[in-house]
Amino acid sequence: MRGVALYIRSQTDRRLDRHLRDVSIIGIGQTPVGEHWDKPLRVLGTEAVRAALADAGVECPEALYVGNMLSGQLLGQENVGALIADHAGLSGIEAYKIEAACASGAAAFRTAYMAVASGLCDVVVACGVEKMTDTLTDETTGALVAAADAEFEGEHGLSFVGINALLMQRYLYEHGYDRQDFSGFAINAHRNAANNPNAMFRKKISAEAFARAKIIAEPVSLLDSSGIGDGAAAAVLASADWARAHGKRQVRVAASAAATDAVALHDRDDLLFLRAAWLSARKAYAQAGVSPKDIDFFELHDAFTIMSALSLEATGFAERGQGVRLAMEDAIALNGRIPICTMGGLKARGHPVGATGMYQIVEAAQQLLGAAGANQLPNCRLGMTQNIGGSGATVVTHILERAG
């Protein structure tokens, strides 16, 4: 803990170096999330990358950073940076994979951001891609526990759903809620996904359906849980100067921050405080010079409804124990105080784990570009994304800003 205290002080006391260049998103692309049995990983990645490049009007980026968690375990394929670069017709460019469990997508975006902010590259691509439905469900579920502590949690039979069940159970106990109080998170996500052509579950659900949903690991039900899927999403990043000189439409990356916490639950001081979510958000607010009240919408990591509540609390949108109230009051709706999961979130857009962080970025950019269709938020200027790997172990937070 001494290290943490030192670290927090050093991070929040210091200003970022003046060398840092401004970075913008100049193109986005995505595949629908679903069961793409006809498309190998490299094809999914290529589709998103080529779509983003076409959107940006860029032919030849300088690098490709691929966020992916499970290619090794489920497909026996690593080296997917080079694999996708080659298949996308970009062989030669710098490329490698970034892995941070379910936060792999945003970590890849952050790496791309660093490549441009440093001045090493002018134009790069970040892509998140995952293929999870070619394997048996048991195998996929078994692989997902790699996001937790394999030796001290997975080895003893604790699944990733089980870990979230422990957290939710504790939340209900400490704060006196009922599991039905979480229904608003799932209802909001499905309502928003209904208008998203790339979402996996485009069907609204009712509070009654939530109440009847099958329990997977008490108190987590099927409708507390996001569905896994195959998919890829990508963004082209460029220095703001380059984008301006080339007349590109821009979404500004106002902040990029990452932080970690203990991987195993038993190593944390406080189960219901997502320290890395708090820390990365705090760094992001400082970099952008904003506070939660300035954020117009929040693409949060609703892998399970409990994660939504804890993320809202850690990032300053709710007091401790009050995150779930935002769902109960529907303050998270498109017309609410703090809209979340505006295109369906992990819950209903689907959660191809290593791709999810890039879907969040792409969807936030859609909102800021006025390209969110029926779910368009009026006059939004600042959108935040938060991608969580493990049950809070690795958290990557970005703040995007509408240009002009």
Place this chain on the structure above:
Amino acid sequence: MRGVALYIRSQTDRRLDRHLRDVSIIGIGQTPVGEHWDKPLRVLGTEAVRAALADAGVECPEALYVGNMLSGQLLGQENVGALIADHAGLSGIEAYKIEAACASGAAAFRTAYMAVASGLCDVVVACGVEKMTDTLTDETTGALVAAADAEFEGEHGLSFVGINALLMQRYLYEHGYDRQDFSGFAINAHRNAANNPNAMFRKKISAEAFARAKIIAEPVSLLDSSGIGDGAAAAVLASADWARAHGKRQVRVAASAAATDAVALHDRDDLLFLRAAWLSARKAYAQAGVSPKDIDFFELHDAFTIMSALSLEATGFAERGQGVRLAMEDAIALNGRIPICTMGGLKARGHPVGATGMYQIVEAAQQLLGAAGANQLPNCRLGMTQNIGGSGATVVTHILERAG
């Protein structure tokens, strides 16, 4: 190929942005390479990270980038950035994993370099770590083919050794050598490893032993091949300004570059030209403003002897088909024209795949700091490292420079 041509032009024509900060290595650490059955992955990583931090006199870095290839496949553990950060007493800091098959280590170092060069961080740690000997050899060999094209090579039974055998066979055929002509690579590596306390195989070998060595995949013998192992190596990077202000001993990172090629052999135009090795070296020479004749020693990727020959040719130390002559003439010895694998290389120091790139960096820094013991090169100023993922698919090249 059109993309490649465009890319090469764009990369070599443009100067790096003036925003780029100077970056130095200020501390290094490593574990011996071996069969560490008593040490989990997180412990190996922690030992190297803590050793590098102690060497640098730094308590609290801002980020940790972990190069690793096989934790998911062999250990069922991902999210190892957060895992090692926590175990090393650094929980809270930014951390994630970088994967580029056997080039994961150098890719992690490059990510750390970008974090500092950008001005986002002043002090960070790069670590490469791998644990390969807790599993059965068949399982490990099977996992390693993930570095190749799993769907078009691995699926059909081609092992990673087999891929290198195809390359070596073609080299012998095209250039008219005998497999014994490669013996110098192995002899040099073992001779240098004999003086390296961290090497796995500290035993000199003779040309006769090489001739008698068991063939694994014709024409590759046991002594053409590097041995896998467990191990971790780490370096602390800081901005040169920060290092100067804090009175740290520095090794300058004069260049950092990465490039890719097709993953599958059948997708390459020319089997015996490592295009990504050539391209990343060309970019590195341009960034450092040097040419091969300025390089005092070269830590190359001798996973197999054929890779040494091809790497020497791609980076401009030998004409095409002449790389193996450098071994035949012993020009690669410590007192030769271009010393390689000065601490034993992959062949004899051992090859914990995702850690190897960081061992190369650490060993190059040892030479430049005058800390290479009995293997110390006199008056060396510039050292190059080249880390290869897959049989040439992802290549990361660095040039390090003695300070002062």
